[in-house]
Amino acid sequence: MDMIGIMFRGMAMGITEVVPGVSGSTVAMILGIYDRLVYSLSILTTNKRKEAIPFLSIFGLGMAIGFVSALFVIDFLLTNYRTPTLMFFVGIIIGFLPYLWKEALYQSKGYFELKHYSIIGISFCVVIIGQFIGDINNFDVNNLSIIDYMFLVSAGFIASIALVLPGISGALILTILGIYEIASDSLMTLRFPIIFAIFLGIFLGVLLTSRLIRYFLKNHFLETYSVMIGLVGGSIFAILNNLNGVVNSQIIIISTISLIAGITLVLILKQNQSNSIG
Numbered sequence: 001m002d003m004i005g006i007m008f009r010g011m012a013m014g015i016t017e018v019v020p021g022v023s024g025s026t027v028a029m030i031l032g033i034y035d036r037l038v039y040s041l042s043i044l045t046t047n048k049r050k051e052a053i054p055f056l057s058i059f060g061l062g063m064a065i066g067f068v069s070a071l072f073v074i075d076f077l078l079t080n081y082r083t084p085t086l087m088f089f090v091g092i093i094i095g096f097l098p099y100l101w102k103e104a105l106y107q108s109k110g111y112f113e114l115k116h117y118s119i120i121g122i123s124f125c126v127v128i129i130g131q132f133i134g135d136i137n138n139f140d141v142n143n144l145s146i147i148d149y150m151f152l153v154s155a156g157f158i159a160s161i162a163l164v165l166p167g168i169s170g171a172l173i174l175t176i177l178g179i180y181e182i183a184s185d186s187l188m189t190l191r192f193p194i195i196f197a198i199f200l201g202i203f204l205g206v207l208l209t210s211r212l213i214r215y216f217l218k219n220h221f222l223e224t225y226s227v228m229i230g231l232v233g234g235s236i237f238a239i240l241n242n243l244n245g246v247v248n249s250q251i252i253i254i255s256t257i258s259l260i261a262g263i264t265l266v267l268i269l270k271q272n273q274s275n276s277i278g
Helices: 003-018 024-030 034-042 049-080 082-108 114-137 146-163 170-176 180-189 192-219 221-240 249-277
Strands: none
Touching: 003 024, 003 049, 003 170, 034 049, 034 192, 049 082, 049 180, 082 221, 082 249, 114 221, 146 170, 146 192, 170 180, 170 221, 180 192, 192 221
């Protein structure tokens, strides 16, 4: 795979990581680069790290370009068309949940038991609790405490899991934790302390969790997917919790269309993924 191809694949994954509910790892699978990405991340803490650096440098540059470009588009949409945009995100999540469920059963060749439903329920509740924590924090971006910075680092750490775990996006995790818009605003206005705290968490997470996630997917597949299903399902609450503004008949119609568009996007992505695998 040439350098330009790697960079464009990185750009595609960077764009999807801005959108809550669209998994960059899923897009990486569609583009045929997922296995190489996970392998490269997993050897960063080994003596084989030099093997991964060229690929990750090019891929990371493309991902950064795509991420920043999409960030400004999403910010414009949230500022001017907040409710329809958020409902588009909800549509993506609604469309993806059945596939996530089927993927868990297909890959594991098993079925959900009581413990798995319990994990789903607990994960769902974690999302709700995360929303309350976000409301309690009420970050003053100009006067952050040590506790605030620790929370931001932790959020980045958790969000890094999305880079290697299919079915969930970093933006979705930040939405669950109630800091998605704080993170995106900070990137666009160059609030470096907040940017550094979140990216420090992401960096540490990539180094420490890539092999751990591979272990759980290999040895506790259904349990891992149960956590994902609970988090993704609960994120619908997280997004709806952030709705505000005037609601009228026009907004309802546009939001309904955007909801359907989100579901349709997932159907197209999954169809392309099936074709690429086939």
